[in-house]
Structure formats: C-alpha cells, structure tokens
Amino acid sequence: MISLRDAALAYGDRTLWRGLDLDVAAGEFLVVLGPNGSGKTSLLKVLLGLRRLTAGTVTVNGRPPRRGSDLIGYVPQTKSVAPHTPLRARDLVRLGIDGHRWGPRRPRPETRRRVETVLRDVGAAPFADVPLDLLSGGELQRVRVAQALAADPSILLCDEPLLSLDVEHQRIVADLAGRRCREHGTAVVFVTHEAEPVLPLADRVLDFGGVRGGAEVGAA
C-alpha cells in the first residue's frame, strides 16, 4: 500500500531522515517510534500529500500521495476541544465522511447509518449525542478514531493517539487500530511515544531514534 524509496526529508539544512526505504502492505501494522522532532509526524504528512520529500520517491497504492484521498484515514495529534463547541460525538464522525464537501448537506440515510455503524464499532454509541467538550479524553479519542475510519479507508495513520490516556484507554485505542488492521486488512502506521501498548500488535517497528538522520526498520 505504501512504498518509500531512498526518501529524505529536511527543513532548511536540518535533515530529519534520509535513505529511508519502507514498504507497508495491506493488513500490516507498523509502529513508528522516535523522540520529539525526529520527523514522525512529517512522515505522516508526506503520506497525506501535505508535505513533499526532499529526495527520493513515495507512492500510496501505486500513485503519488494526493491530498484528501479517500484511501487514507488520519487521526491527528489531539488538541483540546474548546468549551461549548456546537458539535456532538456523532457530528465529529460525520465530518469524516462529508466534512470536506462544499454546499448545503443533503440528508442521506446511508451516511446516517454509516455513522451509527462506526460509532458502534468503536464502542462510542452510548455517548454519541454528548457534546464534544464534555467527553473524557478516552471517549474523545475513540470518536476521533471513528472519524478516521468513517470513510472506510485502506490505510490508517495515527499520530500519538495514546497521549495523555490512562493505561486502560491506551489499550482500548490501540486495540481499535489492531482490530481494524486484522478484520479489514487496513494498513496501519501508528506513531507513538508509548511503545508498550502497541508492540503486541505490531508487525514491524520503524525507529527514528537510532542514528541521527537515519532510520532503522526492524521486525517486532
């Protein structure tokens, strides 16, 4: 699904990584580790088509990455939700399906059903109608994963989804990604500081922490 060849990324004269060869197949779970500023998030931005490689090539499903592709579901790093944001859990999921479309929304029963299904899959049905700013951190993260899965992607990119969650919720959120990977053959790229909850799920680990400016890919 994902293929990088001799890829490098630099900001000005600071090289984040270079010489990166990486393939992620359908149904594969890749964990990406590394300290702050080592280019983990930037790797996801490259795959999303939001950032260009400095050198080398990247393809997603055989083509160069394209912004807004339906192939990819993305869970960005968590930001707090402002108080009194006029959206509920189900509305967040729905934005993942049609939030990028222009013009007034036409009521579509199949979209509504899809939202219900995804909410149930991540165990968020009980709080589907709770305003976003009143959800707990763990509940919000489950709903954000549901948003990323709403358009039924073949690739799931998660950026530090375990941050500031308790151990129990870390396991729940990691398991959501793992189950998606097993049951739907979705390729998962999981960027995290907390390796422990995801290592049992990982097929391979990409560690940006090893050599500065280099990257190591190893089997988990």
Next chain:
Amino acid sequence: MSWHEVWGEIFNFEDYGALLGLVRNSLIAGAVLGLVGGLAGTFVVMRDLAFAVHGIAELSFAGAAAALLIGASVAGGSIAGALAAAALIGVLGSRARDRGSVIGVLMPFGLGLGVLFLSLYKGRSANKFGLLTGQIVAIDTPRLSWLLVTSAIVLACLAVMWRPLSFASLDPDAAAARGVPVRALSPVFMLVLGLAVAVSVQIVGALLVLALLCTPAAAAVRVTASPVLVPVLSTVFATVSVVGGILLSLGSSIPISPYVTTISFALYGVCRAAGAVRSRRGWTARRGASRPGTVAA
C-alpha cells in the same frame, strides 16, 4: 426628570400604527440582518473571533465616516472599510496568537480616523451619531437594496463553505488531510465576516455589532450542541433582538441600539441559566453501560 418622564422617553407608543408604516424598510432590513448575524455569529463563536468583529467594525465606521465627509455612499464606505480591515487581519493575523495584537493595533487607528472624518464633517450631527450607535430611519430604498445584496452574498458564501469551515474550525489537521483548503478558508471567511459586519454597522452602529454577531450565537451554544439547532436558535435570537428593538424604539427619540443590545443580552442570560440547569441535570448522561471494560473493543 421624573422616573415617569424617563419611562415615557424610553417607551412611547403614541401613533404607533402610523409610525409602523414609516419603518417598513427597517423591519425588512432587521429581519435580514438577524439571519446574517445569527449564522455568521455561529462561526464567530466557534473560531473565537469576537475581538476581530469589534476591530472590523471600527474600521468599517472609519470608512463610513470618510464616505459621509466626501458625500459618497455611506454603505459603500462602510463595506470598503470592513473589507480592508478583514483583509489586514486575515493576512497579518493568520495565527490565532498574533491576531489579538494585530486587531489591537488596527482598532484604535480606525477609530481615530473615524473621529477625524466626523470632526471635519459639517452636516447633520444625527448622521454622525448614527454611525456609532445605530439608526433606523436612515434605511431608504437604495440603502435597503445595498443591504439586501450584501446580505445575499454573505448568506450564499456561508451556505457553500459551511461544512468545510466547521471541519477546519474544529480540527484543521484532520480537515487538511481530507482535502479542505484550510489555509485559504480562513482569510476567505474573514472577508465574508467583514461584509456581515458592514451590513450590521448600518443598523446597530459600529460600537454594538457584537450584540448581533456574537451574543445570539453565544447564547445558542449554551443550550444545545446540535450543529443544526445552534444556527437556527442563533438566527431566531438575532432576529428577535433587531426586529424587537426596532418595534420598541419606534415612538421614542432614543437610538435603536440600547433596545437591541438589551433584548440580546436578556436572551443570553436566559440561555446561560437554562444551560447551567441542563448541565447539572446531567447533559453528559451516557446511554446504557459505557464502562470501558464492557466495550467489545
């Protein structure tokens, strides 16, 4: 002046029927303004732009004052001022952290220019005061057409960008990944907001536009989090405030704005109280068992 006389100044309903006929244009304008203020206000609250609205209003006032001085169209002047302010804030203050200080710099400059133009203006003083605190008698037919056309542009733009703008306001990263042009959307919305401010300045005056572009939406988000109900309620609140304000102010010699701001503030107070009750009764209530352990994850 006795209390009775003061009361008579504020509320005077003599010859009400005859007066009502004279303000037909203003009532139409008020209803349209309620729609514009209520809908645009939803994003003012969501994107935390209340201060920007105030800043745009002061430059819109400067534009209108300049137009009054040189004998040009006041509506055109207020729109030009508002768009210039919106563009400057959009370009210089693209990041939320800088935005506050950029507005803080622009606002007194705009207000100062406005004061200068008004001091040079030798015409009727009611015209001067009206720009700051609002007026209803000034809505003649050409001005009403200006207002309707500008409002139509604002409403059309909002209808087109409503969903991507909600998405980008909530989570810019996720929205960008789904293909929403997040960076372009922000200044474009600022210009639309500029037009909305310019039409509001015509009726409620530069100092009080927030009563239309912030208070109604801020009241609505207190009582519901539904993305459909919030704009609907906000529009209803804004329309009730303007049209109600016009109807109450008819017989008196006082400008319209205190009536509008008081109704709008009262609605906010009621919504805040209702929201507090709702939260205490368990707005957060989960349906069925929601313990993490029982979820089949």
